[in-house]
Amino acid sequence: MELKETREERLRKKRNEQEEALPTQRDDVAYVEPKVLVPFIPQPGRLPRAIVVTRMIKLYKSFQIEDLLDDEGVDFRNPKSSTAAWLPLDPYDDTEFECRNPQEWIQLGHQNTQFKPILAKVQQINISFIS
Numbered sequence: 296m297e298l299k300e301t302r303e304e305r306l307r308k309k310r311n312e313q314e315e316a317l318p319t320q321r322d323d324v325a326y327v328e329p330k331v332l333v334p335f336i337p338q339p340g341r342l343p344r345a346i347v348v349t350r351m352i353k354l355y356k357s358f359q360i361e362d363l364l365d366d367e368g369v370d371f372r373n374p375k376s377s378t379a380a381w382l383p384l385d386p387y388d389d390t391e392f393e394c395r396n397p398q399e400w401i402q403l404g405h406q407n408t409q410f411k412p413i414l415a416k417v418q419q420i421n422i423s424f425i426s
Contacts (some may be wrong), residue, residue: 325404325411329355330394360416 329351337343364370395403404411 321414323411324414325406327403327413328352 328348331344331347331351333342333344333347335344400413404413
């Protein structure tokens with residue numbers, strides 16, 4: 296019995312490990328890939344688009360929005376904290392770099408003749424606690 300793995304077996308095993316490492320998709324929400332500026336046709340010496348997308352998904356899943364906001368001095372954990380530390384709305388109203396219009400975002404939720412919402416994280420503050 297030969298213990299040495301063939302190249303095909305090693306590649307198959309590596310591919311299975313990569314597939315297992317992919318984040319699981321929920322059936323009740325629409326799946327939207329992260330936007331990456333990588334061509335669909337692989338170019339020599341560059342990573343294929345699928346690998347870049349997989350890495351971005353893993354990277355984004357490793358972030359905690361609360362920690363990122365805290366690093367920027369925005370603390371939503373204490374609703375009575377100064378509203379001066381809250382995020383301004385102006386950057387969210389800027390549509391210059393928006394890659395999709397509202398109708399396109401809604402269309403992303405329509406998959407297989409069924410509407411599924413796009414997964415998002417929301418921070419809601421009860422205003423009655425602030426005053």
